[in-house]
Amino acid sequence: MDSLERLRGYQGEDIEIVLPGNLTVYDIHWFAVWCVEYRHNFGHVLIPRDLDVPPALGQTKITTSTPKTVNNCKEMLEGRVQVMWQLMGEDVQIQISGRIREDQYVAFGLSGREGQAEMIGGDVVVIGYNNRTGNFIAEDYYMSDIAQCDGKKGVCPDKRVGGRNDVVLVRGERKNGITTVTYTRPLRTNEPVKDRMIPERETSVIAAIGLLNARGEANAHEKLDKTDEDIRIDFTSSNVHECTNSLYNIPDTPEIEPWKAAVITDKDTFTAKIGPAGSNKGYSRITGTPSWGIAWYINDLLIPEITVERGRTYTFIVEGGNDPVNPAKYHPFYITDSSEGGFGQKNEAQQMEQKVFAGVKHNSGYPYPTAAGRYCEWTRTTVDSADNYDTFESFFQTLELKCDKGEPAKLVWTVEEDTPDLVYYQCYTHNHLGWKINVVDAxxxxxxxxxxxxxxxxxxxxxxxxxxxxxxx
CATH class of the missing domain: 1.20.5 (Single alpha-helices involved in coiled-coils or other helix-helix interfaces)
Structure with missing residues (x-):
């Protein structure tokens, strides 16, 4: 229905899928339920080639619509940033819309090198919302180095390194989790060192998303939050419409109070099963990291924070699934110093960054998990949202345990004296299913x-x- 609103629960109902644009059932080979965040297929059906399917009622004619906006528009960073522009005499007016938090920024501007996405030497404008001052930001930056600005070099506002802000803020708005800032900047300025001239032809542009620091200035961005490919824009062009409405179709999400985090401090035997992550009140709010819908249930509690003592031995009865052919039901249990987990999906260099304390062994130099067991999962008996439940205890009443045939696995861990104060129980094959283990002296x-x-x-x-x-x- 051309909407990105959260789906409600469905049970025993037919669902009608409307294919977008000119696409028909003869143009596709399969239909899948796909998780973008974790790149995981949660189920699919193949479409036979010899189907005799009539067109949907009322859709025997293909119609097209004219774009509603007269501005030029281009998407960047997988649709999280939209750039609109319009030439106005000797200036260009630019509107940046980004799906970012209040403590984040979007940087957009000219690449440091023509023909590729180069941050060093880039001339960008940083936009955002400074929640400390309540003001929107549109600031001219020059990037002499990939480092925080030290007042001389780095990612610096022009005015901090002897230049001036040639950007004029027009207006700002924050709605539905989207920050939109409109500004103007001249095609040519009198600062040839810190400002690049905007050519009247196609030119390479860059964009990035990152955190604002205590000064309200751009801090480092994550590797995946910057453009890597050569994206080109002609700022004198017109009728460039390459944006969708997906950025704006997501409604406001009200602030939701998370469930109280569970703790276990006095046990030496634990059961580990799989269960639902608890939507917006569970895993993601407790840990501050995204969830892909399931998480570890330890002693029938959602990702409790566990405390163990050095020198003592602990036993985990694991029922995370032992069929590697079915990744959705294969979650070996292990203990690591990584808050992310997913040791088995990392390359060798990434695995070297983790230290494993239990649950992984090596055969001829290759790692393999040792604690998987049969698959047991706490599943929902209703289809409503977990956000409807004030406490985890009330939500847990809507779950029932389903187990495959087989036996559980057993992980026995003796906590060494040099074990760090903080480690994590995790899933060997997927990221972000577990949580903290606090390690203390006896x-x-x-x-x-x-x-x-x-x-x-x-x-x-x-x-x-x-x-x-x-x-x-």
Missing amino acids: NQSQGNINSINHVLSVFTTFATFIALLLFLR
């Missing part, structure tokens, strides 16, 4: 117990003294 835990006993002893003595006074009275 005497540290005993010290806490002694402190509690001391408080109880003092309280008992005081109560006895008060009772004696009352008796004597």
Whole structure:
């Protein structure tokens, strides 16, 4: 229906799919439910070649519509950024729309090298919203180096390194999670060192998304949040319409209070099963990282924070699935210092960045998981959203446990003395299914117990003294 609103739950209903544009059932080979974030196929059907399918009612004619906007428009960074422009005499007016948080920015401008996406030497404008001042940002930047600005070089506002801001902020708006800032800048400026002239022909442009620092200036961006390919724009052109409406079709998401995070501090045996991640109240809000819909349930709790002692031995009864041919039901359990996990999907260099404490062995130099077991999953008995439940306990009442045939696996972990204070239980094959294990010294835990006993002893003595006074009275 040309909408990106969250789907409601469906059960026992037929769903009608309307193919976009001129696409027909004869143009496709399969239909799949696909997760963009984790690049995972959650199910598909193949379309036979010999179908006799009539057109949908009311769609026997193909119609096209004229774009509603007269501005030029181009998408960048997989549709998360839209750039609109219009030549106005000796200036060009540019509107940047980005799906970013309030603490993020979008940088857009001319590449440092013609014919490729080059950040060093780039002349960009950083737009965003400064929630400290309540003002929108449109600032002229020059990038002499891939580093935070030190006042002399790096990714610096022109005015911090002896130049001036040649950008004029026109207006700003933040709505539905999208920051939109409109500004003008001259085609030519009087700062040839820090500003590049905008040519009256196609030129290479760059874009990036990153965090604003405490000064309200651009901080480093992630590797995946910048353009890598050569994208070209002619700022004197007209009728360039290469944008979709997907950026604007996502409605406002109200602030949702997360469930209270669970903790386990006094166990030495744990069960590990798979269950739903809890939509906006569960995994993603507790950890601050995206979820792909499922997570570890430890002792029937959603990703509890576990505390263990150095020198003690712990047992995990794992039921994460042992069929590597079915990745949706194959989640070996392991313990690592990585907050991301997914050791098995990393290349050798990335694996070297993780330290594994249990659940992985090597055969002829190749790693393999040791704790998978049969597949057990807590599944929903209803189709409504987890966001409708105030507590995890009430949400858990809507789950039922389904297990495949087979036996669970067992992971036995003796916590070494040099184990870091913070490690994680994770899934070997997928990222972000687990959470924290706090590691403490044995005497540290005993010290806490002694402190509690001391408080109880003092309280008992005081109560006895008060009772004696009352008796004597």
